[in-house]
Amino acid sequence: MRGRVGRTRPARREGHPCGACLSATHAKIPDVSNQHRPTGQPTTNTATHDSAFLRACRREEVPHTPVWFMRQAGRSLPEYLKVREGVPMLESCTRPELITEITMQPVRRHKVDAAVYFSDIVVPLRAIGIDLDIKPGVGPVIADPVRTRADLDRLRPLTPDDVPYVTEAVGLLTAELGATPLIGFAGAPFTLASYLIEGGPSRTYERTKAMMYGEPDLWSDLVDRLAAITGAFLKVQIEAGASAVQLFDSWAGALAPDDYRRYVMPASSKVFAEAAPYGVPRIHFGVGTGELLGLMGEAGADVVGVDWRVPLDEAARRVGPGKALQGNLDPAVLFAPREAVEAKAAAALEAASGLEGHVFNLGHGVMPATDPDALTRLVEFVHERTAR
Numbered sequence: 404m405r406g407r408v409g410r411t412r413p414a415r416r417e418g419h420p421c422g423a424c425l426s427a428t429h430a431k432i433p434d435v436s437n438q439h440r441p442t443g444q445p446t447t448n449t450a451t452h453d454s455a456f457l458r459a460c461r462r463e464e465v466p467h468t469p470v471w472f473m474r475q476a477g478r479s480l481p482e483y484l485k486v487r488e489g490v491p492m493l494e495s496c497t498r499p500e501l502i503t504e505i506t507m508q509p510v511r512r513h514k515v516d517a518a519v520y521f522s523d524i525v526v527p528l529r530a531i532g533i534d535l536d537i538k539p540g541v542g543p544v545i546a547d548p549v550r551t552r553a554d555l556d557r558l559r560p561l562t563p564d565d566v567p568y569v570t571e572a573v574g575l576l577t578a579e580l581g582a583t584p585l586i587g588f589a590g591a592p593f594t595l596a597s598y599l600i601e602g603g604p605s606r607t608y609e610r611t612k613a614m615m616y617g618e619p620d621l622w623s624d625l626v627d628r629l630a631a632i633t634g635a636f637l638k639v640q641i642e643a644g645a646s647a648v649q650l651f652d653s654w655a656g657a658l659a660p661d662d663y664r665r666y667v668m669p670a671s672s673k674v675f676a677e678a679a680p681y682g683v684p685r686i687h688f689g690v691g692t693g694e695l696l697g698l699m700g701e702a703g704a705d706v707v708g709v710d711w712r713v714p715l716d717e718a719a720r721r722v723g724p725g726k727a728l729q730g731n732l733d734p735a736v737l738f739a740p741r742e743a744v745e746a747k748a749a750a751a752l753e754a755a756s757g758l759e760g761h762v763f764n765l766g767h768g769v770m771p772a773t774d775p776d777a778l779t780r781l782v783e784f785v786h787e788r789t790a791r
């Protein structure tokens with residue numbers, strides 16, 4: 404069950420002070436947690452390395468099933484609404500102290516096993532000069548959609564100098580988080596392309612699919628540019644100290660497997676390959692991706708995110724050996740009474756009991772009207788129920 408995946412160790416590992424990482428038990432995913440901090444001060448961070456979250460991602464034994472929630476930062480937390488007062492969403496993503504505070508809030512309140520960096524999937528696009536905004540209740544809106552070859556010129560490569568606030572915020576965060584790992588993230592090429600082409604959120608992705616099927620060369624150049632931007636953005640977060648990364652291909656479930664394999668997977672694989680040398684766990688998530696789970700693992704993920712439509716034991720069969728799974732409570736269940744939430748959570752844990760590695764999460768992001776106390780209770784429940 405617990406076979407090695409035998410990844411090669413990156414050259415950067417040399418001199419890593421955590422001797423333990425070189426031991427056989429840690430060899431599956433060479434961990435370089437936090438050695439790239441901007442201070443240049445390598446920290447051992449054995450505690451982070453040995454956290455339940457990173458152990459589960461590496462498919463090692465855990466003291467309890469680790470829990471975090473997609474979209475745990477922000478949303479309905481009163482302390483979030485307070486610090487965000489009068490600050491537009493995208494501006495809040497460029498202020499290191501504010502990013503740090505918002506990222507820490509759910510860690511303090513819910514005692515989750517990992518923090519997720521407060522940002523948005525469109526932040527790197529904004530950083531290279533794309534004119535866009537995040538409209539409350541709507542989502543990202545692009546001023547001039549990308550639809551022609553000439554439009555591609557606006558998608559220039561991203562460098563660390565485009566996002567100095569990310570490096571600074573991740574540095575502040577890893578110092579404050581102590582043993583709790585920080586998850587960096589980015590939007591996957593398909594999901595970003597869908598916003599750029601449609602100009603905003605879409606249910607049908609008609610223009611996106613029209614380009615994909617009708618102008619496959621233009622499509623492939625577009626997703627390649629996005630792969631480079633996304634890969635560079637993840638690298639900034641890892642180099643600054645993120646201990647894991649998640650690639651959100653939220654809307655990939657709109658595609659049939661053959662189309663995903665042909666038009667999307669090569670670009671997403673390039674993103675994962677960029678992160679591979681660092682040895683941090685790479686998580687791959689999308690909604691309604693039951694038919695794509697195997698391919699999403701194959702794209703280069705160490706952990707595959709699963710929504711609530713496929714039970715975790717069935718998901719494990721679809722993904723195959725050598726990967727951990729993350730998921731998969733329906734976020735709408737949190738609106739039901741406590742007993743119902745706990746029964747559903749217990750069923751998910753039961754389905755996960757034979758997995759090589761399991762990170763408990765929702766099947767999609769926390770919904771804005773969710774009672775924060777329901778989330779705190781859920782963390783406690785999972786921890787108590789799975790304590791070894």
Ligand SMILES: Cc1c2[nH]c(c1CCC(=O)O)Cc1[nH]c(c(CCC(=O)O)c1C)Cc1[nH]c(c(CCC(=O)O)c1C)Cc1[nH]c(c(C)c1CCC(=O)O)C2
Nearest residue numbers: 473474475476477492522523524539540541542651653768
């Ligand atoms: C598709 C997508 C987006 N953004 C993201 C995704 C992928 C995850 C998913 O599938 O849900 C990812 C994201 N966006 C945000 C985070 C923060 C970290 C976290 O808590 O997980 C993360 C991980 C902050 C945010 N991103 C957004 C907010 C709300 C901003 C506000 O209220 O001002 C936050 C806190 C806005 C946003 N940005 C986006 C949407 C659809 C929305 C919601 C619009 C709305 O309902 O108001 C694009």
